[in-house]
Amino acid sequence: MSETEDATDDHDLRRPPERTLVLVPIVRTKADAQGGRDSAARVEEAVGLAAAIDLDVIEGVAVPLASYRPGTLFGTGKVDEIAARLDAEKIGLVIVDHPLSPVQQRNLEKAWKAKVIDRTGLILEIFGERARTREGRLQVELAHLTYQKSRLVRSWTHLERQRGGFGFLGGPGETQIEADRRALSERIERIKVELASVATRRRLQRRTRKRSGQAIAALVGYTNAGKSTLFNALTQSGVFADDRLFATLDPTLRRVELPNGTAIVLSDTVGFVSDLPTSLVAAFRGTLEEVAEADLILHVRDIADPDTEEQARDVAAVMGELDIDASDPDHVIEVWNKIDLIPPDQRPPARRAPTKTGKPAGPTVIPVSALTGEGLETLLTAIEDHLAIDRPIYRVELTADGLTRLHRLYEMGEVLDREDSSEGTVTAHVRVAEGALDRFRKAFPEARLVTKQPPAPEADAAA
Structure with missing residues (x-):
């Protein structure tokens, strides 16, 4: 050369x-x-x-x-x-x-x-630089190759350059244009096979988490809405967060403890954007399944952005492609982030809009500042309340001989109350996650179902 x-x-x-x-x-x-x-x-x-x-x-x-x-x-x-x-x-x-x-x-x-690239090419270039895991790189490469199949510019072999991008911003010219379309197609098929293997592994991991009874909450939102900053604030972790579009690409999972002492898994995902290339949505479908199968979705919005309503509609459109209803009050909480950028007297209140049936007309809204921490305790409580919906509650009576199993009550469910008698027996009401029901029933065959869901909280305008 x-x-x-x-x-x-x-x-x-x-x-x-x-x-x-x-x-x-x-x-x-x-x-x-x-x-x-x-x-x-x-x-x-x-x-x-x-x-x-x-x-x-x-x-x-x-x-x-x-x-x-x-x-x-x-x-x-x-x-x-x-x-x-x-x-x-x-x-x-x-x-x-x-x-x-x-x-x-x-x-x-x-x-x-001059060199010309369109919106799709630019987003693919950004994703190519940001992907860090092998799965992320494969997903972006698949999207890029799919995009390139219809174009007679740039060589697909240029994808392996060490700069990390995907060749739109300077490549070897057109020396290998259509040199081996069959090889390109074969590469696409190999990537699909590899991603299918990763998807299978993810499904097994999700199944294991569900069996353990551990709930999963997924962060979604428009790019640069502050998802990673919120993720770090809730998990006390150091995930990369920056004031740039698509600062986060590869999904990250961390443990979060709720006020009642139970723990959930929180997932940070790639940000959405208007006119997100169809090839990217398709390539990242395996990763986005983490959102689709989450027990709860936290839709993070930059409420200080004048364009916040349009951004919310764009996110709802992508969620719709995953068969998720962004307005589902039982499955979605809207987290209105960056209230620190709004004057105190103009900040929106938290709300849970009631209807005649007592069911919220739309998602619960929790205003927060991921940067200052304002509203985060309220958010954690709201997560706790949402995850409790439809979880069965059991009454367990343990005799003195059975107290060695007491710690398992706390491991396998949420102990709502506990009464210790002078005779040494313990009576407790325990709320159990669906994934832990089988193990719970085996461990406590004497447990009696009390109700399938906790009493409905009083509906009011504020959370």
């Missing part, structure tokens, strides 16, 4: 960040209302995505369009105008915050004499 080729291959390791222009096409029509998202918010998010991989972003620009052009997305005049700016300011990379067809991408690169 020549020195020139070496320099190209180490492009991102030895050269300063590429000067980058971010373009956000905006079409205001009934058919394409951009989900109601404010154009300034869209530009800010697009620039944030580019900054997530340390590009030298010169500017983020909203580009109003009457319609999308099939050949170049932008109109001829706008293409020429942008080309002149790129040449004058020596900008070598353009990010278009919109899906581009292979034809559009090639035509724009030819007209602008």
